Amino acid sequence: MTRVLHVITGLDHGGAERQLALLLRHLPVTCEVAALTGGGALAEAIRGDGVAVHEIGMRGNRDLTAVPRLARLIRRGGYDVVHTHLYRACVYGRVAARLAGTPRVIATEHSLGEGQIEGRPATRGVRALYLATERLGSVTVAVSPTVAARLRGWGVAPGRIVVIPNGIDAAAFAFDPARRARTRLRFGIAPDEWIVGAVGRLVPTKRFDLLIEAVARLDGPRLLLAGAGPERGPLERLAARLGASGRVIFAGGTEDVAGALAAMDVLAAPSTQETFGLGVLEALAAGLPVRYTACPALDDLPPGEAPNALRLPTRVDAWSTELGRLAASARGAARGPGRRERVPPVVGRYAIAEQAARLARLYLDGPDGGAERSPSAHEYIPN
Template structure:
């Protein structure tokens, strides 16, 4: 059986990390995971699924021990493929794979924004280091055409790029009225209160300040913000300054995202930048109406792929009006739209296995509808 080592920067409950965990649960190859930094909230879930997780213990971006430790792990594990995820893992993982003599090295770029990558500014040194180590691999996968365009702008040749969208396990996010009632009771939300929600890392580009300012002024509705990040304190101060502390609930990182989505009546994503928009798809899988500003996963599809998703400019008056309208007429739970089936995680499996076993030429020879050369 093909042996694959996935290398990722951290192992907390971020979008790329959850996507990797979902992927390795479905891949019909032997998968292990190497985590550069920290121990990670997802380690117990991975090990419960029979996946070995190796912690490299990297301290700082220039820790000289990280690459040798990775190389030793790769040799010891006799891996056929190294698959890296996120910037630091791509840089260090490709170097380690070259030292270990592993020829099939694949990277997935999850988080390349416009002017930033994983929270750091995309300075000239960052781009040069990325491009230099990218050449040590065989293929770089972009999770959306948007990311592929940005990589080409960085100088990565189109011939080395493949677009393979993120995937979703729709059944895991199916609406459950029992979870709705229990989650609301746990959070102190009444059964008939209107709840707007958002899930993701709390950073400035998510524009969650727009949601806090857009809550109806007449005390109708609550705002449920799920996730952690450096912007939390600023957002809490904003809620306090508007007298809305009791109406805005910060849950922090949570493992029960499907239950939290079941507790919501409207999903809102006013981000100024996204590389894919996985949380929007999860909300659609839960049957929620959605408001969003940027979501490449939807803009890459025809409008009728998600009719219950409304795109808004990231301006507070537009968001306030849309939320107030939704609060006046809460929608019944909806059927997940075609976009959810389009991004089913199972559609990633066959092209990835071919890539692992036969290289990029096998993908180019037979490109399914969900995969394309960038």
């Protein structure tokens, strides 16, 4: 049985971290995890699924002692594949895997945006270090054609890039009225309140500031923000300055994303920097209408795959107008709050079992084992 060590920077609540936890349940190979910075909110959940989690104890971005510690772990484990996730883990993990003599080293690029990576500016030094260590690996997996194009723009050779999108367990997000009631009770939301929702790390590129301003202009709807991050304080102060403190619910990071989605009536995703848009797909799987600004998971596909999703520009007036229209429409609907739409075809395109199988073939057979080679966006249709 193929043995794989997944190396990731940390295991807090984030898109890449949640995607890894989901993959671990579906990959048909033996997996363990090494977290560079120690445990996190998801570490115990992963251990609960029977997967070993090793904490490397990296103390900062320049803690070079993490490399020999990780190399020793890899050498002792005798892994067939090392699979790295997120910038620091990709840089340190590729070096350690090369030192340990691992035969195959794969990296997934989750967070490469326009001019930034994981929220940090993509300076010349950041790019040089990324490219130098990228060559130590076997292949880089892009989670969307958009990311593949950005990697090529950075100078990664097209032949070293394959596209395997993120996956979703649609059944886990199927709407449950009882879950909606429980979650709303927990956050003090009345059964008949119309709720705008958002899910993600509280960082500037998510543009939750725009969403707070848009909701503050409306009469009635409240905003549920499910996520943690460094922008929480500034966002709370913005809500207070706009007189909307009582109408913005900061839920914090949560393992129950499905519950948060159940409590919402529309998912709002005004982020300007996305590599895939997993939260949008999860909301569509929950039967929610979605309004978004950037989502490669939708934008890289032909039109018509997600009729419940509408793209909006990054303008407060556009968001306020559209959210107000949806709220008024819900008030006039016979079915009332909590109604759900049909799950659109796009959700089925990204089934987690298929994406996990494609990764497993990549582990066994290399780039010709079932992954798409770095195509242009219009050529790419996920299996």
